[in-house]
Amino acid sequence: MRNHNLGQGKAEVTHLFCLFFFLLPSFTLFGQSAKKLYQEDFSALNLSYSPSFGISFKTGGPETVQILVETEKGEKKTVSVRAMDQKGGGYQSKFAETLYPDSILKFQGAINLDYYIRPRVKRYTDKQIEEKQEGWKKMPGASEKFVRIEIHPDKSGYTWWLDGRYAGRFDTTNRLKNFTITGGPKAEVKDREVFLTPEDDIFLPINYALVAQPGAMREASISLSPGFQKVKGIPFIVSDGNRSGDISLVKEMRGSFALECDEYLSRTAFDGMPESQLVSVPQAFYYKAWVLFAVDPDPKKDPILTVRLTRLASRSTVGRGTAFADTYLPLPRPGEKPSPNIVQVGTVKHKAESKEIELPLYLAEVTLPLGEMMDLLWQKGQDEASELRIGEFLDFEFLGRRGTKGREHKPTGSPSAGNIFGVTLEKAPAEFRLEQRQPGNIFLNEEKPEVQAVVKANLPGKYTLIWTITDVKGKQLQRREKTLSLVSGQEESYVIPLNMAELGYYGLKFEFLAEGKKEILSHKGSFALLGADTRQAGYESPYGSWWFDGPHLSIRQPEIAGSLYLKAGLRKFAYSNRYTEEELAPWKMTKSSFPWLFRLSDLTEEGKLSEEAKQRVANYLKEQMARYPHCNSVLIFHESHGNNTPLELAGVTPTFTDQQEKDCKKKVLLATQAAEFYRQNFPQLKIIFGNTSGSAHIVADLLRFGFKPEKNIDYVGMETPGQTFMPELVDTGSTMAIWMVREIGRMYGYQLPVTSCYEYTSRPSRVLGEERQAEYYTRDGLLGLAHRFDHINPGLIADVGSSYFNTYIYGGGGFTERYPLLYPKPSFVAMATLTRVLDKVKLRRVVPTGSLTVYALEFDRQRTPADIAYAFWTPRGQAQLTLNFPGESEIIFVDTYGQEKKIRTSGGKASVSTSTSPTYVLSSLPANQVLVTKRTYSEDAPPPGFNPANRMDKLEEWRKITDYSFSGHFSRRGNFLLRQVNDPEKGPCLELELQKTEELPALVAEYTAIKLKKPIEVPGKPHTIGVWVKGNSSWSKIIFEIEDGEGRLWRSSGGYHDWAGDLTVNFDGWRFLRFFIDSERSPIKNVSPGRQWESNGGGAWPPSYPIKISGLYVLMKRKAIDPVEMREVVPILRFKDIGAYE
């Protein structure tokens, strides 16, 4: 029995319990033979208040238990409960079809959910199942377990609770009359209880004992009495030791799989997993959690606790990827002073190593960052992402330390020292929501830029809303506030104007405060002012993006997705098939391409397409072409081959196994047959071939085995994901795999046109940051235009809300935040600018600027009236350019985010700037010349007081070693000269020159090492290493070598290496080339997957300090991209002042 301290009420209801609790005879109810187990007549209790009611029951067998609740006005609610088996069910699990008997209680009717009494098998890996399933069999079956069902009254009716977990509600204005429960012959009930409801308008005490997994403190006793009580004025249901929650037992079990799914982030509170202590609660603005806890003194345990509020997404196993109000509660170790939000409220007697010790029992006030999950709080009704059909609810749980790099919402496995004795959620005194006037606060044409804030008081008081507007760099532009005096229950709206003097992207931060400047929550959003839509391009526009249309918790409504597409100037989409071009006409959208429709099994033994396959494809295409009449291309192959860099590009003839050769020849046959089929039957469709990541591999392999592109295809399709690769870096995973495809074509005698597949680059802002994401997407688009792409489909229109967000690929590459927030990222505005400025363009030429790392493209804008457009950018740093025109004119300069200024030429010259963030010029006339006049890299300079470990000004302190460390197909030992020279800017320094001995393919680097004869120790714990390099725009690579405090050597040359090009010489002149040692502390972040430093034998990273700097490897290139063709460079680099700093 629950020991609720309810005073008079308790005596009253206990007395009543004795009167009414007796076994009732069997009778027929709901069409089956059943016995009445218990009936509560609430009116007979004659209470002055509406009580809560609870009773425990078990089905006792396969027969259904029926629950009937009736109100005084005759409203009826029924619940049926049946014990069932479960199938393993896990994706690609060998236990998928295994039957686990008597595992689930299926609730139907007023409660609608599956309650896993034995753990839900699909939430475990096969290995875990093998280890645990014998133990599961020993657990009570679903029919044997007593389940506690409760009904609690609230303002609008009643809430259902199962074993302390919220299970839905029914709304009524009437009081309960009866609660009747019936069941089969072995069904039983016990522990009937009528009690005062523990929750009130503000506090929700959670009966944590029903969720907790006791562990280390199972035997502990606490100085507070278990049961309902107030602690420091906060109502709690306090647990004793054997019903307390040991958070070290909380673990992930099966997590991410198949790239796009995640069992951990798909859990429910009813999964029956001992490794989760997750409880569902009614949806409300819980802004605080009050936690009663003790800290396990075991030194192996981690003194950290995560307190979490969210709503996990269980329906399709894609999981919830974002929208977590996660906060850390640092736990005070014995003897440590607790933080100010923690007070001692009692003691816990705990046995550790056979000794009884007394530990403090703490009460913590934990603020939940609700601003991270506002969209879940604003959502009304049943969440379609949840399989629990219980209406509005949230999930609350504890876990330990969380991970990084996409695991921000996953436990690391480090066991938490937290042990929970009770938790109560507190509702905010007032609620806050935003009502968008336009999806995502993105304003075009005459749309009035504003957003409506709505404040609703739960308690009377004065509430202040502060909003701050920033530019893309985070610089504050405006700060305003509004205070509202509200009575309890009052709701008031306030319209916030978002007019700004300039077009562009703006950050928008809200702080919502109660009286006394007490923060209730803060929330970060953004808005975009796009100005007039001057685009003239229609369906022929190359610009498009991906739209999931529902899956992955994405936008389903065409009017919302359409609004975003129209405003970004994107005309093409994949992958939705629900809406026709006609239905999407208001937003000028059509499909980018029809998909790859054949498969290898469509080939007959004679090597022809089967008639059945041809009919299938013809039928599909006819239907699709009717739906999307402006879609004029079709794919041949899609993700159909490997994606290694073809060895031909290293000048090496590859070898094949018989199986590989057979596979390639079959693909040649299929591609040829498919192309002939399309040419014959659908000649209006252009054929996009390849579409397999960087596509160079499939192109190389199929050309080698006889595929003839000249008559069979119109383009090679790039499906390169880009991810965190710098766009201009020539790599099979990067945008500039384009060059590889074209070079492979040339090797086999073909000039291959290239375009983008409907899946193209995806740049995760989670890893890159929002500004760099915008820059990379813009440059992806510009590289496409530089190569005359007819399709440019980067990114996806909005981030997914699912676990796919946390990968390095598509999920987090949105131009806006997740639905329904849809706040624009800078990339949205950057794409909108690109599509507006480069509307209806055709490349005139790649303009030489005098630098191979300052790019300029010149376009004809085939608009009415026609004019000329330029795009400029650098992969690194800033550049000043002078444009020489044949006469005086006025040009328009446009930055990445659409801000414009007019520039009058002087002497036919105009000076403009550019950087990694592209800029544009619109002109009525073409320029004769574009020249770089200045390069700067101010953001890379070492900090003031930087003390180099070695000045690199004395040759005798260094030696050149050309070992075999990097010997391979794409990097060969080079012949270098190392000398000491006097540089006009830097004085004495070292210079390294590559001596040309033979012709090598452009992608092959030649390397050597320059090493200090005596490695030099760097004091302290430096997080960043760097060296001044006089660059040659060669895309050569610098690898640092250091020695750690344990004598290990490490090189900055790890796997999945340096996708961001931080070690690359993609600049001219002197620049301080930096790389992280400790990426957590360094300003240079590791945006490549995997560890970037590798040792010569074991060891952990970051290194043990102190470190010594021992030298550099230089992988020199002879040619660099311009960004369409490879050009010769001068293979000389200079070095000065190597060092490391913190």
Place this chain on the structure above:
Amino acid sequence: MKKLWPALGILISLLNLEVLGTDSSDRILWQENFSRFPAGFRPGCYHDGKGEVLVENGKHFYRFPGGFMLGSGWNYYGASHWKNYVLRFQLRFTSKASLYLVVKRGGWREKFNYLWYYVTITPAQVSVNAHNLTDTKEDLPPRKIEPVLETGRWYDFEIKVTARNIQVCVLDGKEKRILWNQEVLAGGGGIDFHGSVGFDLTNIEVEELESK
């Protein structure tokens, strides 16, 4: 000059180049004399920190703790590509012990498979074996070292490994004595020091025989 882009700037500065010295020697592929480690240090890169660096009369050396010295880090030095090189090192037996020196490992092979060739050096004998050799047999007779190596005395060893030959020499004063010299199967590359406890090593150097 302002309008010239930096690469051109480098070219022009080269025309007025003031070269203060050059270094073109790069035949040394690996060097280790342990002088970068203080006495008593246990370098993590060798034997995962089990061995100790000691110093006597200013000479730094490594007290071999047994097992593979380079372990998983052996290829850090690009050693899988070494196939034509001279390995020099100083060896001192402190008790009866054996050095098993891998001199060909992995890398390129021809007709026959083997895991590695190793040179075994004891105070009294040098022998060479192909480990896990399949499909053929080799006659690789051991050679005695006469006089036997003294315990507590440093010896300079030089092992020359080419595509089809292994030669083991010891320097006796200024005289180089060939202890073992024979043709072996083609292939291989790379080194690692393995052995029992009872010897010290220092001044390890690998020099490529052909200039790059």
